[in-house]
Amino acid sequence: MIDASRPGPSRAAGAASPLFLRDAEVRRGIELLYFGYASMIRGADRILAERGLGRAHHRALYFIARRPGLAVSDLLRLLAITKQSLSRVLADLVRHGLVESRVGEEDRRQRRLRLTEEGAELEAELFEALRERVAGAYAQAGQEAVSGFWAVLTGLIPPQDRALVLSLDRDPRGRRESAGG
Amino acid sequence: MIDASRPGPSRAAGAASPLFLRDAEVRRGIELLYFGYASMIRGADRILAERGLGRAHHRALYFIARRPGLAVSDLLRLLAITKQSLSRVLADLVRHGLVESRVGEEDRRQRRLRLTEEGAELEAELFEALRERVAGAYAQAGQEAVSGFWAVLTGLIPPQDRALVLSLDRDPRGRRESAGG
DNA sequence: CAATATAGGTCAATATGATTGACGCATCTC
DNA sequence: GAGATGCGTCAATCATATTGACCTATATTG
Numbered sequence: 001m002i003d004a005s006r007p008g009p010s011r012a013a014g015a016a017s018p019l020f021l022r023d024a025e026v027r028r029g030i031e032l033l034y035f036g037y038a039s040m041i042r043g044a045d046r047i048l049a050e051r052g053l054g055r056a057h058h059r060a061l062y063f064i065a066r067r068p069g070l071a072v073s074d075l076l077r078l079l080a081i082t083k084q085s086l087s088r089v090l091a092d093l094v095r096h097g098l099v100e101s102r103v104g105e106e107d108r109r110q111r112r113l114r115l116t117e118e119g120a121e122l123e124a125e126l127f128e129a130l131r132e133r134v135a136g137a138y139a140q141a142g143q144e145a146v147s148g149f150w151a152v153l154t155g156l157i158p159p160q161d162r163a164l165v166l167s168l169d170r171d172p173r174g175r176r177e178s179a180g181g
Numbered sequence: 182m183i184d185a186s187r188p189g190p191s192r193a194a195g196a197a198s199p200l201f202l203r204d205a206e207v208r209r210g211i212e213l214l215y216f217g218y219a220s221m222i223r224g225a226d227r228i229l230a231e232r233g234l235g236r237a238h239h240r241a242l243y244f245i246a247r248r249p250g251l252a253v254s255d256l257l258r259l260l261a262i263t264k265q266s267l268s269r270v271l272a273d274l275v276r277h278g279l280v281e282s283r284v285g286e287e288d289r290r291q292r293r294l295r296l297t298e299e300g301a302e303l304e305a306e307l308f309e310a311l312r313e314r315v316a317g318a319y320a321q322a323g324q325e326a327v328s329g330f331w332a333v334l335t336g337l338i339p340p341q342d343r344a345l346v347l348s349l350d351r352d353p354r355g356r357r358e359s360a361g362g
Numbered sequence: 363c364a365a366t367a368t369a370g371g372t373c374a375a376t377a378t379g380a381t382t383g384a385c386g387c388a389t390c391t392c
Numbered sequence: 393g394a395g396a397t398g399c400g401t402c403a404a405t406c407a408t409a410t411t412g413a414c415c416t417a418t419a420t421t422g
């Protein structure tokens with residue numbers, strides 16, 4: 001009977017692969033990722049519930065805060081959901097006065113999204129809930145561990161998607177919204 | 182106006198906190214965790230969709246594979262969902278012939294869960310999809326990075342939940358189901 | 363200018379995964 | 393026997409997502 005510690009298909013049991021590639025280590029990674037992610041966002045969930053919002057709203061708020069002035073299509077790419085799903089979420093956020101959309105100056109088909117002052121306040125509160133946990137874990141684990149943490153996670157993202165994720169880190173003031181224009 | 186690179190509330194801008202605790206580093210962690218987790222499970226989602234199953238079914242299968250013979254209440258604790266939600270998922274899995282539940286030998290109120298042969302095959306296929314990605318990321322990042330990855334994620338989990346997660350690693354053959362009995 | 367492509371919004375119908383709170387039954391423990 | 397526990401189930405509801413078609417406004421290209 002197959003059990004959880006079986007060798008994977010197409011791999012011999014005690015083969016040459018390093019210790020940290022064995023099933024037990026892989027399962028450990030899967031589980032820590034699952035529970036770690038869930039733990040990280042638990043606090044934010046509580047804040048959202050008070051306002052009648054959900055995780056979908058949080059994700060949109062987060063990325064709009066991160067890249068002010070981004071277009072709807074950018075957000076669709078980041079969230080990897082359908083237009084219809086996003087559309088409801090954005091409508092909620094606009095109705096709550098947390099997000100506003102302006103016609104793009106260069107391309108008037110686009111709707112550039114940004115947080116209102118109230119939206120920025122909520123996003124800050126949500127971010128603070130995540131920051132507490134993440135900064136705590138960083139401090140506990142140490143800087144070198146953090147580098148390893150980033151390295152493994154980056155490796156999990158397929159190369160063709162990596163640029164999109166890493167691009168969030170560049171140009172953090174969303175200069176594009178006012179640059180050339 | 183508040184933007185994404187603002188200093189957090191109650192912290193001075195260029196204060197003494199180490200570089201890796203700044204907002205930029207925290208945001209990087211949040212984003213890598215989000216996209217890394219999503220990337221990891223994407224492959225499994227495809228396999229599940231072929232069978233008309235969803236992520237909820239996968240999570241249940243995973244933990245049943247990991248701790249064969251676990252009770253419904255154990256699974257509830259791990260998944261942190263309500264009895265009603267789990268009950269539908271488990272009913273689906275039993276109906277598909279992937280999971281079977283037997284009355285507990287020691288405590289006949291319990292239902293001990295285990296995978297059928299077909300369930301074990303599906304779980305192995307799903308695990309393989311995750312394993313590929315995780316082992317690839319481990320290999321790319323190196324053993325030391327993997328330790329850091331674990332350390333940070335462990336730190337994200339609140340101490341009172343940590344034991345539960347780490348307990349998955351012990352007694353991996355699910356000995357309890359046949360030991361003493 | 364005409365044709366086509368793109369950005370975005372919206373329609374209707376549907377699926378999945380989750381919730382709350384109550385209730386019943388079998389079984390275990392005291 | 394009383395009470396606690398493990399489990400299953402009821403009904404109603406919510407949040408998040410899907411597909412595919414269709415529309416408008418605007419941009420691009422021949």
